[in-house]
Amino acid sequence: MTFMQKPKVSHSKLPRNELGLSIRDYEGSMSTLCAGCGHDSVTAALIQAIWELSIEPHLIVKMSGIGCSSKTPAYFVEGAHGINAVHGRMPSIATGANAANRNLYYIGISGDGDSLSIGLGQFAHALRRNVNMLYLIENNGVYGLTKGQFSASADVGSKAKKGAVNNQPPIDPILLALTLGAGFVGRGFSGDKDQLVPLIKAGILHNGFALLDVLSPCVTFNDHEDSTKSYAHTRRFDRPAVRTDFVPRKTPIQTVCEGGEAIPVELHDGSTIVLRKVSKDYNPVNRDEAYRYVQEHQKGGEIVTGLLYINEDQQEFHALNDTVSGALRDLPYAELCPGSAILEEIQHLYR
């Protein structure tokens, strides 16, 4: 049996969000991933973030492709519709679903194989179209479900569990997204929930395609000494560029500066994210600088995390397509069918 229902136990003293729901109301079925999998931590961060945002569960749409990461939408927000598409093709499902109803929250979960190998084209084009969604890549540099092959994000020189060395350069989703014009680019680490939760919240509320690359070590196939996607490696070389706080629209902005300068960025719904610079020379609203900064640190073997680039002014998919503000799927048929008189008129042209 590979499907397990979680027991429904809810303590009366659990904190409630604005909707009166506890965090348990945002959980899903039991994870079937390996114990200690980074993906489960990402799932926990997602649950926390969505609960904190007080989004009604049924207004969320969870989407994924194929792979370990793509199994996880079953493990959060049981009250949301989910769709597990074919390998690498979640972005097209997301585009179509979003086209049908723009007024839901779309969360796509993918992996490095799903997005950077088989699905690289769809990933790039959904990003170009600026489909309004959180696109979260759970990145471990390895194919887990087929037992440990390198993925396209594996670093040169990193070793597989059985000793094979990767000699092909990695595709970095952050640099790719910056190049392709994404309006929201962030990187987190599954082991740093404090940083990850605000990133997820901001990504969900960002009006457009929000890419979040989350390093999420594979405990079974890629958490050994020679891996560059292991817990140890990531902890050692993690370099937060910006600390991110999320401020809901109803709460006044509180800047809790710890050293660095704070930059509040207002999201389309009026809520705010506060980016606290950890590095003095970093400016997260400048694409060129973001690119340079990430690359520079990468050369030194450092993994830059945080919200690396944001631009709230880019027009998302529906604005670009000039569609009505309501859901296309809900338009009454009477408004869609031109009727017999028009048909008669059209046919004059064919006489």
Add this chain to the structure above:
Amino acid sequence: MAKVARDPSHGSLVGERMNTRVNDFVIKIANVNGTGSASANGLLMKAIFRMGIPVVGKNFFPSNIQGLPTWYEIRVSRDGYLARSGEVDIMVAMNAQTYARDLAEMSAGGYLLYDSTWPREAQLARSDITLIGIPLAKLVNEAFTNIRARILMKNICYVGALAALLALELGVLEALLKETFSDKPKLIADNLRAIELGYRYASQHFDCPLPFRLERMNATADCIMADGNTLAALGCVYAGATIGAWYPITPSTSLMDAFKDFCERYRRDPVSGKQHYCIVQAEDELAAIGMVLGAGWNGARAFTPTSGPGLSLMNEFLGFGYYAEIPAVIFDVQRVGPSTGMPTRTQQADLLLAAYASHGDTRHVLLFPANPAECFSMAVTAFDLAERLQTPVIVLSDLDIGMNDWMVQKLNWDDRQTPDRGKVYTSDELRDMQLFHRYTDRDGDGIAYRTLPGTYPTGAYFTRGSGHSARATYTEDATEYQEVLDRLRRKHDYAKKLVPEPTVRRKDGLTTGVISIGSCDAAVLEALDRLACEGIELNYLRVRSFPFSSEVDQFLEQHRQIFVVEQNRDAQLKSLLLLETSADRDQLTSILHYGGMPIDSSFIVRGIRVALAKGEAA
């Protein structure tokens, strides 16, 4: 030696040996693509149509933008036959590159019109045809200075010459030109001048009209002339489709172009001016079908037009749509395969691919329009079926239907008609429900109830292409898996009751028949009439959908010998009949046409005649 038509000094027109043929002949125009001949040919055909005479045009064009040979064939048929006859009576040879083959293709007693600015009498010599030389380039060059106009007007000029030669009404041509270029008076004047040049020259130099001639009829009043892609697009508009995703591919591209044009006119919000539709040009066909499935899953009517190579790419997702039970409409405007094949030629060779697209036990619902009017009605039906059956529905049109102008009965629309959105629980229904299970067969028809994202909390479920139970949970359990798979088979069988029934033309007592499909229809109907004149009578069934409904089984039971007429090499319809009905291998004889040109009635007549003779000999 070719007989030159009347030299003004010489006297009567040669060709008197011919009987007059009124409203029953074929004009073929050989040209070079990229010279604007399409509008001239369209003008000619439409003028004939406006004279109330049944007519159909077939465009044989290269997969190229400029410089290669292209042909346009106009069949004038007072009896209303809309297929190719296999004959060419009047050739307008505008392309010196193809003179030899154009000449060779003509039927005895025909007329060949060519541009005699450069005389080619010896080259175009054939004793059984009559040569008509008209110095088109010379006439046009004298009248027009602009280089572009000289190229374009040469084509209009032969329309003028044909008007004189065939007794085409000038008033009709003039009215058409005025409508077409209502906002460009200069163009109207130029066109009329070119018509006049050709008309006058032909009248002065030849006895007009020829024995092949036009006479006004009243047989097109209830008809329109349109291509299948345009009417399929119109069907999508009337079906209430809001989302179209596509990747450009010949010969399906004009379907989405037409949908866009219709939407721009009829699908804007009256207040905000914003779109009541969304068209996405995808990065490939994989993404196009993915978008359609995403939209269908989320409750919108969505479609994608494609052709063979695109359908091949869509396979994995079609299996997903089938197994996860998501409505989708796919138009496959078939072209010649395999592989890239011949993109601008027609075939019906995607049938088996479409029927069982994708790995594993999959089977799809297919519709087979035979003409542009059915493209309209079947587009509407396709969306209803897709949502009723919660599955992809593939409409198998082809290049001949999709891109050629056919004369069809005017379309009707009943304003009381509403779409069948299928079994979808509303939020109210979900509220009153104890438990919702996505894949249980409540009604015994194999069709489960679905819910749409965002409707109501208890309606949520997980859609997946991996093994799932009736409760939509992941499973690797044999019993749970088979329960769903068996229901899907029951659902597909139930579809037999919903899909369009075949058309049947049947006389009691006959035990020989024809089964055919799609665009073969017009040629089959004509062939059957011709064979009947020879005393060979056959019944006829045209399949209009898959799965085959019970009428197909009945027809098979009623006939000892059946000719299966289709346009592919491997007898795909016959194969499908053998797989899916009780048909017997010995009972079915194939008539196969797969060279890429639309099948003609003569081909079928010959095929059946030969097969019957063989049978008698045996």
